[in-house]
Structure formats: structure tokens, C-alpha cells
Amino acid sequence: MTEPAITLYRLQACPYCERVVRVLDQLDVPYRSRYVEPMHSERNVVKRISGKRSVPAIVDAETGVTMSESGNIVEYLERTYGGTAGTDAAEASVGGDA
């Protein structure tokens, strides 16, 4: 079974997370969901991968990008998987690690 490149760390019913999910679905990008706890102190895994405890956070194994902040994530996804031109998109993703 091939694993999707994108892992989304999310919190059940977190609107910022749902915002990211909506864009993933729109762009038809496969992803897997990892649900974490509402309690901030219980989110060590998110802190470990992204440097902070807020969700959403994504890891894109395809591009090596890890990021949080839904606004940035949405922008990254549209830039990388928006499908305007494959090569352009891959190139654009290099700058997405900020």
C-alpha cells in the first residue's frame, strides 16, 4: 500500500484544519490524517515536527516541506499542487519551506 505524501496533523472540528482539508480535497491531493488531542500540552508530536503546537500542520514527504499556519499551508498547496504547470509547481515548492 502506498502512503500518501502528505500527512495532516489535525484536531477534530478545528476550523483551520477543515480549511486545509477543503483545499486538499479541491486539489485532489491524497493525504493521511493524524488526529491529536485538544489539550495543548498533549501535542508533543506536532511540536516535534513543526516547532510549535498549533494545528493544522502538514508534512509533505514529496517536497520535504513541513509547515503550520493554515494560511501558509493553503498557499503552499495551491502553489505546489494547483496544477497550473507541473514543473513550475515543483519549483515553486522549494520556496515553501519558509
Place this chain on the structure above:
Amino acid sequence: MPDFEVVSLPPADHIEAGEVAPDFTRPLVTTEYWEDRSLADVVDGPTLLVFHPMDGAFQATYLYNEIDDRGWAADIDVLGVSISTPYEHKRLLDTRGEGVRLFSDPGAEVAREYGVEHDIDGMAGITECRPAVFLLDADRTVRYVWVAAEHPAFPDYDELDGAIGDLIG
């Protein structure tokens, strides 16, 4: 010995030794997060699959106390299954079941598939798992099985320990 009859459970038409443990996909809970995983995907070596009553019931507590005391999770993968939600599983893993991962099967469909479901008297609408252990090899073939026939019941831990020893050599 109590001087009254212990409750017998109806015969279970459960998965037997020699059969391949049926695959299923459910949220698998670790101390850090949960995500949908299939059993086929998770099993990559000797695995102890433990069905247990809902988290918080004493049978679940005692099972994990024993699993911890024996340190089985250090030797083989230990996977639990109950009808409890991922949030409840995380609570359980905060206090016991070190190294264990827990599948959440609220609808008890997996329990039914394995033939270990239990309609609890006095809790309307709740079907859960009766205590049961399935020891699997890397190919998911069942090498040892025990299913509770009474309520309550616990596996023969020494016998299970022997079966684990035989499997991992």
C-alpha cells in the same frame, strides 16, 4: 471459589488458530495521535491482538496491568481493540499499556468479524468485545487463540506467555 454460578457467555463462533486474522481498518491510537490503519499494514512480525471490554472496565485495566508486568510489548507488537473512542484510548495509554497501540472499534464490527462480540446486559445498545487474545505471526496467521467463555474471564497468562515464547523463538 464463589458459591454461585459464574455467568457463562454463549458459545463464540470465533476465528480459530490456523486461520488468517481478518483485515480491518480502524483508527489506531498511540500516545501521540491516531490515524486510520489497516491490520494488514500494521502487522509486520509476531503480534498479540487483544480484544477487551471498554476502557475503564476492570477487565481492561487488569489485562494491561498484566501485559505491562510481563513486558510483552517489548518482545512483540501488542495491539488492543475495544469499542472505546480514541480519546479514551489515549487516557488508557497515559497510565498503562506501555508500547501498546489501540484500535478503536465503537460499532463493534471488528469484534463481530472475529466472533468475539458481547451484548452487555443492562447497558442498552452497547455491544462490545469479550476478552480474547489472538497471537499472530508475521503473515497474520493465528497461532494461539483464547476467547472468554465466562463473564468475567482472563486468559491463562502463563500459557499465553509460553505461546509467545514459542512464536518468537
